[in-house]
Amino acid sequence: xxxxxxxxxxxxxxxxxxxxxxxxxxxxxxxxxxxxxxxxxxxxxxxxxxxxxxxxxxxxxxxxxxxxxxxxxxxxxxxxxxxxxxxxxxxxxxxxxxxxxxxxxxxxxxxxxxxxxxxxxxxxxxxxxxxxxxxxxxxxxxxxxxxxxxxxxxxxxxxxxxxxxxxxxxxxxxxxxxxxxxxxxxxxxxxxxxxxxxxxxxxxxxxxxxxxxxxxxxxxxxxxxxxxxxxxxxxxxxxxxxxxxxxxxxxxxxxxxxxxxxxxxxxxxxxxxxxxxxxxxxxxxxxxxxxxxxxxxxxxxxxxxxxxxxxxxxxxxxxxxxxxxxxxxxxxxxxxxxxxxxxxxxxxxxxxxxxxxxxxxxxxxxxxxxxxxxxxxxxxxxxxxxxxxxxxxxxxxxxxxxxxxxxxxxxxxxxxxxxxxxxxxxxxxxxxxxxxxxxxxxxxxxxxxxxxxxxxxxxxxxxxxxxxxxxxxxxxxx
Amino acid sequence: xxxxxxxxxxxxxxxxxxxxxxxxxxxxxxxxxxxxxxxxxxxxxxxxxxxxxxxxxxxxxxxxxxxxxxxxxxxxxxxxxxxxxxxxxxxxxxxxxxxxxxxxxxxxxxxxxxxxxxxxxxxxxxxxxxxxxxxxxxxxxxxxxxxxxxxxxxxxxxxxxxxxxxxxxxxxxxxxxxxxxxxxxxxxxxxxxxxxxxxxxxxxxxxxxxxxxxxxxxxxxxxxxxxxxxxxxxxxxxxxxxxxxxxxxxxxxxxxxxxxxxxxxxxxxxxxxxxxxxxxxxxxxxxxxxxxxxxxxxx
Ligand SMILES: Cc1cc2nc3c(=O)[nH]c(=O)nc-3n(C[C@H](O)[C@H](O)[C@H](O)COP(=O)(O)OP(=O)(O)OC[C@H]3O[C@@H](n4cnc5c(N)ncnc54)[C@H](O)[C@@H]3O)c2cc1C
Ligand SMILES: Cc1cc2nc3c(=O)[nH]c(=O)nc-3n(C[C@H](O)[C@H](O)[C@H](O)COP(=O)(O)OP(=O)(O)OC[C@H]3O[C@@H](n4cnc5c(N)ncnc54)[C@H](O)[C@@H]3O)c2cc1C
Ligand code: FES
Numbered sequence: 001x002x003x004x005x006x007x008x009x010x011x012x013x014x015x016x017x018x019x020x021x022x023x024x025x026x027x028x029x030x031x032x033x034x035x036x037x038x039x040x041x042x043x044x045x046x047x048x049x050x051x052x053x054x055x056x057x058x059x060x061x062x063x064x065x066x067x068x069x070x071x072x073x074x075x076x077x078x079x080x081x082x083x084x085x086x087x088x089x090x091x092x093x094x095x096x097x098x099x100x101x102x103x104x105x106x107x108x109x110x111x112x113x114x115x116x117x118x119x120x121x122x123x124x125x126x127x128x129x130x131x132x133x134x135x136x137x138x139x140x141x142x143x144x145x146x147x148x149x150x151x152x153x154x155x156x157x158x159x160x161x162x163x164x165x166x167x168x169x170x171x172x173x174x175x176x177x178x179x180x181x182x183x184x185x186x187x188x189x190x191x192x193x194x195x196x197x198x199x200x201x202x203x204x205x206x207x208x209x210x211x212x213x214x215x216x217x218x219x220x221x222x223x224x225x226x227x228x229x230x231x232x233x234x235x236x237x238x239x240x241x242x243x244x245x246x247x248x249x250x251x252x253x254x255x256x257x258x259x260x261x262x263x264x265x266x267x268x269x270x271x272x273x274x275x276x277x278x279x280x281x282x283x284x285x286x287x288x289x290x291x292x293x294x295x296x297x298x299x300x301x302x303x304x305x306x307x308x309x310x311x312x313x314x315x316x317x318x319x320x321x322x323x324x325x326x327x328x329x330x331x332x333x334x335x336x337x338x339x340x341x342x343x344x345x346x347x348x349x350x351x352x353x354x355x356x357x358x359x360x361x362x363x364x365x366x367x368x369x370x371x372x373x374x375x376x377x378x379x380x381x382x383x384x385x386x387x388x389x390x391x392x393x394x395x396x397x398x399x400x401x402x403x404x405x406x407x408x409x410x411x412x413x414x415x416x417x418x419x420x421x422x423x424x425x426x427x428x429x430x431x432x433x434x435x436x437x438x439x440x441x442x443x444x445x446x447x448x449x450x451x452x453x454x455x456x457x458x459x460x461x462x463x464x465x466x467x468x469x470x471x472x473x474x475x476x477x478x
Numbered sequence: 479x480x481x482x483x484x485x486x487x488x489x490x491x492x493x494x495x496x497x498x499x500x501x502x503x504x505x506x507x508x509x510x511x512x513x514x515x516x517x518x519x520x521x522x523x524x525x526x527x528x529x530x531x532x533x534x535x536x537x538x539x540x541x542x543x544x545x546x547x548x549x550x551x552x553x554x555x556x557x558x559x560x561x562x563x564x565x566x567x568x569x570x571x572x573x574x575x576x577x578x579x580x581x582x583x584x585x586x587x588x589x590x591x592x593x594x595x596x597x598x599x600x601x602x603x604x605x606x607x608x609x610x611x612x613x614x615x616x617x618x619x620x621x622x623x624x625x626x627x628x629x630x631x632x633x634x635x636x637x638x639x640x641x642x643x644x645x646x647x648x649x650x651x652x653x654x655x656x657x658x659x660x661x662x663x664x665x666x667x668x669x670x671x672x673x674x675x676x677x678x679x680x681x682x683x684x685x686x687x688x689x690x691x692x693x694x695x696x697x698x699x700x701x702x703x704x705x706x707x708x709x710x711x712x713x714x715x716x717x718x719x720x721x722x723x724x725x726x727x728x729x730x731x732x733x734x735x736x737x738x739x740x741x742x743x744x745x746x747x748x749x750x751x752x753x754x755x756x757x758x759x760x761x762x763x764x765x766x767x768x769x770x771x772x773x774x775x776x777x
Contacts, residue, residue, distance in 0.1 A: 175583065175714070175716050176714070177534065177580075177581045177583075213581065214532075214581050214582060214583035215583070216583060216584075216586065216716055219524075219584070219585060219586060219716075220520055220521065220524055220584070220585070221520075221524075241716075241717075241718040242717060242718065243718070243719065243720045245720065245723075245730065247730075251730070252723055252724075252725060252730065252749055252753065254752060254753055254755070254756045255756075257720075257721070258719060258720040258721075260718055260719045260720065261713055261719035261720055261721045264713055264714065264718070264719055265713060269540070269541070269713070270538070274760065274763075274764065275760075275763055275764045275766075275767035275768070276538065276767075277538045278538055278539050278540040278565055278566060278764055278768075279540045279541075279713075280757045280760035280761065280764065282756070282757075282760075353752060353755070354749065354752030354753065354755075401716070401717055401718065402717075403716065403717065403735070
């Protein structure tokens with residue numbers, strides 16, 4: 001059959017009615033046969049455009065060719081030449097707006113399922129030898145330089161792995177007791193199993209990277225103190241962990257959470273397993289989630305799994321404008337999340353003991369486009385109504401945590417509080433680099449990884465006194 | 479000849495063992511208030527009065543905040559004093575010398591803001607004496623004259639009287655039942671003293687929320703600025719979750735990074751009191767489930 005005639009293979013997944021009762025992963029993944037068939041859809045373009053959409057430059061065409069031939073070990077090797085976290089990227093990258101958006105096949109039919117195949121290969125490799133490690137990335141001879149990485153999210157992990165591979169002695173300082181950043185505390189188990197994150201963290205550790213947990217930089221040591229202690233460079237990958245609230249009346253009632261707190265309790269502290277784990281999370285009967293991004297979807301789907309009877313997602317624009325990935329919206333719909341589009345809260349209501357009991361909302365309609373190019377929501381007069389809820393999760397976005405900027409005198413920040421960095425991650429302070437959400441504001445895993453990667457190269461060049469390449473690296477800064 | 483102690487040598491681990499190792503424990507009030515000293519050299523070196531740690535006892539454990547009651551930077555140890563109120567604090571009370579705390583993160587929070595106020599009143603209720611101890615020391619070190627008022631329900635529950643006497647110029651005791659010292663609340667004694675002509679440049683109040691509220695009301699009545707140390711429920715302690723939010727002067731603050739000390743006049747104590755009840759039902763269930771697992775069920 002000609003390649004273009006084959007339909008894109010969808011992954012089998014847990015039935016929606018079953019999966020709302022557990023925290024297990026939703027899609028089951030491809031088997032070898034499906035993977036080879038899906039890879040055979042690739043047109044093997046002479047000048048492949050898919051790679052232009054990949055911030056870490058995975059050689060997509062070559063790895064697809066290897067999969068088609070059933071050479072899975074070769075295929076995963078190709079990916080891992082540039083991407084150390086394929087099991088994670090295969091699951092959470094917004095491929096539809098990156099590699100897959102550029103796929104030529106996508107002009108006529110549905111693009112090759114590049115993300116699903118990446119996931120398949122990483123899982124296949126773990127199935128072979130229990131880890132995602134491979135000999136190719138064995139660390140080079142030590143060069144004697146010590147590098148400090150602040151934060152163990154995708155930016156920090158990638159930067160650390162690349163530097164270790166080049167022969168640096170790398171130490172990661174992490175505020176929490178576990179590594180992974182948002183991958184561990186934010187994205188739920190049913191979307192990204194924690195054992196997979198742990199396997200990739202173990203892989204980074206196996207390259208000789210040292211992890212120091214419970215180590216809040218800015219409080220215990222400052223960035224300056226790290227430099228004084230003899231680290232040749234510091235990479236700041238502290239993410240965008242500062243939760244925004246709405247500033248509406250009644251917001252401090254009991255039961256009103258930031259998405260960060262709700263998800264951290266459930267994921268990192270395993271509140272879903274309470275009382276076997278000690279940390280509780282309020283399991284409302286009726287839950288309202290405010291927002292329309294991936295974070296809001298994760299919170300709403302978590303609420304269902306925690307046993308809430310009714311979960312509403314309140315978003316002030318329409319489905320069209322919703323920033324969450326299509327797949328996430330679709331999964332949430334299947335699972336029974338009620339979407340309240342064109343709706344916004346105006347105040348939170350609570351009882352006399354301070355417990356949330358719902359929110360007053362207004363209906364909106366879309367007016368003229370605003371600065372963001374999206375049509376501006378306008379309140380419909382007299383449309384007020386009451387939405388009952390005993391747990392409310394505010395998922396309207398996160399900002400950069402100010403701790404590092406506050407405790408490092410000469411590091412320049414933007415108006416929004418993000419750290420200023422050039423496209424290679426250099427900050428205004430010599431020897432200090434930054435990347436990921438702390439530079440971009442809340443963005444994506446792959447952009448954070450791309451930033452970690454280019455910072456690693458820049459650190460290496462700067463320490464060896466080599467000039468930047470003339471040809472641009474993929475931009476680390478939006 | 480002077481020899482450096484092991485702990486002074488670069489890279490040497492301090493004598494008593496790896497970070498988290500408990501050196502000694504002591505029941506100040508058996509079954510209720512405990513004290514422990516453990517190894518944490520990096521934090522001991524860094525911490526200032528008013529800061530706290532977050533600790534986890536075991537792998538299923540909650541992260542709970544406790545004030546650094548004392549620290550010895552030379553020896554590399556921290557001291558905490560806590561009251562058993564629920565699951566984690568009772569697990570903590572079961573640990574002994576040689577055991578190890580799983581995680582200790584700190585020093586967190588902002589150090590106490592200290593000025594040369596002249597004479598200062600440190601008013602403590604119950605377990606609040608523990609976090610007040612380093613503050614009294616720091617106030618003294620900054621040249622202030624420190625009057626400490628310590629209150630408890632009854633004299634057996636009064637803690638750290640000796641330590642506070644050392645850290646203060648004057649210590650006064652209050653008990654609700656009159657078993658020791660002034661018969662009544664700390665706020666009442668403070669009010670009487672000020673009315674009788676004592677002049678305080680500043681008041682510090684730490685203890686249960688109603689106690690802090692009453693003490694601040696007294697200070698305010700006499701026009702004296704007051705600092706309180708708040709104790710909301712925390713998760714990360716680094717400003718990432720917003721669970722610790724408190725309202726101060728009509729603004730929302732994150733206690734772990736903006737506090738834990740705030741201008742007492744502006745604190746919404748009623749909101750704080752309500753929010754502290756958030757998990758009461760869950761905590762009861764956790765404690766019951768735990769007691770069942772370790773065979774204490776049905777007590
Ligand atoms: C719920 C949720 C769902 C998401 N879903 C997706 C998705 O499906 N796809 C996608 O591409 N992106 C998604 N994102 C976004 C993505 O997770 C982030 O863009 C990415 O994790 C940023 O990586 P980072 O390394 O910059 O920071 P983070 O992942 O935020 O990691 C920062 C780390 O630094 C630590 N840290 C912070 N301050 C300090 C300090 N002072 N000292 C020591 N350590 C410190 C933190 O504890 C944390 O571990 C989601 C985000 C959230 C919150
Ligand atoms: C910055 C800070 C410093 C603190 N310093 C000390 C200290 O030095 N010594 C000390 O004994 N305690 C201190 N606390 C309080 C201590 O953190 C709590 O007592 C502890 O978290 C209770 O844990 P638990 O699991 O044993 O009880 P839980 O089972 O969590 O709770 C039992 C009961 O205590 C209440 N409670 C829950 N969390 C808190 C809290 N944070 N404060 C007060 N009551 C709470 C609950 O409503 C519940 O009724 C401090 C709190 C903060 C925020
Ligand atoms: S404890 Fe999470 S923000 Fe303070």
